[in-house]
Amino acid sequence: MTSDFNYQQIVKDQMVIPSLLLKRYHQLKLSETEVMVILHIHRFQMEGNTFPTPEEIAQFTSISPEDCTKILRQLIQKNILLIEQEEDEKQVLTECYSLEPLWVTIYKADYPASQANREADQQQA
Amino acid sequence: MTSDFNYQQIVKDQMVIPSLLLKRYHQLKLSETEVMVILHIHRFQMEGNTFPTPEEIAQFTSISPEDCTKILRQLIQKNILLIEQEEDEKQVLTECYSLEPLWVTIYKADYPASQANREADQQQA
Amino acid sequence: MTSDFNYQQIVKDQMVIPSLLLKRYHQLKLSETEVMVILHIHRFQMEGNTFPTPEEIAQFTSISPEDCTKILRQLIQKNILLIEQEEDEKQVLTECYSLEPLWVTIYKADYPASQANREADQQQA
Amino acid sequence: MTSDFNYQQIVKDQMVIPSLLLKRYHQLKLSETEVMVILHIHRFQMEGNTFPTPEEIAQFTSISPEDCTKILRQLIQKNILLIEQEEDEKQVLTECYSLEPLWVTIYKADYPASQANREADQQQA
Numbered sequence: 174m175t176s177d178f179n180y181q182q183i184v185k186d187q188m189v190i191p192s193l194l195l196k197r198y199h200q201l202k203l204s205e206t207e208v209m210v211i212l213h214i215h216r217f218q219m220e221g222n223t224f225p226t227p228e229e230i231a232q233f234t235s236i237s238p239e240d241c242t243k244i245l246r247q248l249i250q251k252n253i254l255l256i257e258q259e260e261d262e263k264q265v266l267t268e269c270y271s272l273e274p275l276w277v278t279i280y281k282a283d284y285p286a287s288q289a290n291r292e293a294d295q296q297q298a
Numbered sequence: 299m300t301s302d303f304n305y306q307q308i309v310k311d312q313m314v315i316p317s318l319l320l321k322r323y324h325q326l327k328l329s330e331t332e333v334m335v336i337l338h339i340h341r342f343q344m345e346g347n348t349f350p351t352p353e354e355i356a357q358f359t360s361i362s363p364e365d366c367t368k369i370l371r372q373l374i375q376k377n378i379l380l381i382e383q384e385e386d387e388k389q390v391l392t393e394c395y396s397l398e399p400l401w402v403t404i405y406k407a408d409y410p411a412s413q414a415n416r417e418a419d420q421q422q423a
Numbered sequence: 424m425t426s427d428f429n430y431q432q433i434v435k436d437q438m439v440i441p442s443l444l445l446k447r448y449h450q451l452k453l454s455e456t457e458v459m460v461i462l463h464i465h466r467f468q469m470e471g472n473t474f475p476t477p478e479e480i481a482q483f484t485s486i487s488p489e490d491c492t493k494i495l496r497q498l499i500q501k502n503i504l505l506i507e508q509e510e511d512e513k514q515v516l517t518e519c520y521s522l523e524p525l526w527v528t529i530y531k532a533d534y535p536a537s538q539a540n541r542e543a544d545q546q547q548a
Numbered sequence: 549m550t551s552d553f554n555y556q557q558i559v560k561d562q563m564v565i566p567s568l569l570l571k572r573y574h575q576l577k578l579s580e581t582e583v584m585v586i587l588h589i590h591r592f593q594m595e596g597n598t599f600p601t602p603e604e605i606a607q608f609t610s611i612s613p614e615d616c617t618k619i620l621r622q623l624i625q626k627n628i629l630l631i632e633q634e635e636d637e638k639q640v641l642t643e644c645y646s647l648e649p650l651w652v653t654i655y656k657a658d659y660p661a662s663q664a665n666r667e668a669d670q671q672q673a
Contacts, residue, residue, distance in 0.1 A: 182405065183316075183405055186405075187314045187315070188314070189312045189313070189314055190315055191308075191312060191313075192312065192341055192344075195334075195337055195358065199358055199359055205334040205359065206330045206331075208330075209333060209334070212320055213320060216320050219317075233320065234324055234330065235329055235330060236330075280307065280308055280311075
């Protein structure tokens with residue numbers, strides 16, 4: 174292999190995101206900065222860090238750790254982000270982020286047949 | 299299939315993005331809004347629209363078409379985005395966006411062995 | 424751009440597949456050839472061809488169009504693949520493949536909480 | 549969240565593969581079983597296991613560990629797969645698989661401008 178180019182590096186670097194997040198965030202009243210924080214959380218999770226700190230997230234963005242903390246709080250209040258407890262291999266409870274509320278929102282809204290279910294969910298809530 | 303849920307919709311909705319874009323944009327002095335415009339261009343391209351208008355992009359964002367035009371111009375000046383000419387099936391020349399300069403920047407910088415090449419490139423520039 | 428290398432080509436070439444398909448197909452008693460036919464159908468769909476012919480699929484594989492027809496029939500009998508009718512833009516009914524039964528099978532089986540639902544589904548069927 | 553469905557599980561389960569692998573393997577005289585072994589190696593790598601054993605791979609396939617060993621040897625002889633040495637965090641040398649020769653083959657062949665380079669490579673070989 175005399176290539177001066179590393180194809181495998183590019184192939185392995187690709188990650189998957191829901192394209193509906195890009196199409197819907199503005200409708201959901203999320204700002205570009207909030208979406209970038211969401212994408213960083215998703216990326217950290219895919220890399221095995223399920224509870225990145227505001228400092229870890231902020232270092233990849235133009236915002237300060239303090240503003241990142243504020244955005245994380247907003248995302249929780251807007252019912253986009255959730256903090257869950259999970260058991261690790263040693264049965265120790267640890268906290269982790271879940272983006273489940275976001276995925277529910279963008280995918281349920283897209284699926285006409287589930288309209289009825291959504292209304293039912295909302296009445297239960 | 300009595301499922302009230304459409305798995306195929308979610309499977310088909312997933313799109314691929316370079317994770318290094320998320321890790322590097324701040325270093326490259328790109329703002330969150332600029333990255334979102336880049337991601338929208340990438341998404342439009344994957345969907346078959348290789349030259350989305352500022353209006354088409356802006357409708358999915360919190361920015362106006364005018365600000366979107368400004369950002370597109372900035373991305374070209376920063377050597378992130380390129381307008382190319384390509385021939386369609388009927389041999390008509392049409393314009394399309396290319397993100398090649400961005401991918402070159404993020405992947406060359408990441409590949410130690412190409413350090414020498416990069417320096418050579420820079421001397422040529 | 425004097426690069427002798429096209430990064431954008433690689434970035435745009437990447438496609439998304441459910442990793443559980445790779446982990447589960449043997450358990451589901453699917454052969455390697457059947458999975459490759461499934462992956463080809465999925466790829467054609469992502470490229471906009473929702474009802475590829477046995478000839479179109481077979482040309483990318485080591486099997487003949489006749490054997491491909493046989494495999495497609497088997498996949499339908501195994502409740503992995505479905506032929507659906509959909510309306511195109513001109514309200515004309517056309518046929519298309521759906522892999523929904525496959526995704527239901529691999530994802531429902533993976534989700535412990537839905538065990539009860541599955542049993543309920545089966546009783547209804 | 550009263551949803552009986554786990555969207556996040558599906559979102560997180562998606563993995564990326566080069567679509568040219570599906571389009572080219574038959575031309576490259578690879579069988580469906582060989583491609584599935586390649587996809588399993590790629591999946592293991594993305595999950596952090598860079599040197600899966602024949603047993604680990606075979607358990608997800610219809611082939612025996614012995615046949616898997618044979619296929620791995622064939623892939624190396626066909627210059628598709630490579631065993632590399634890499635240093636882990638503790639400076640210990642470990643072996644790992646690299647699919648770089650495969651990616652070079654499918655992507656260089658696709659890029660007309662690199663035709664010359666390929667011929668040069670072949671002469672050196």
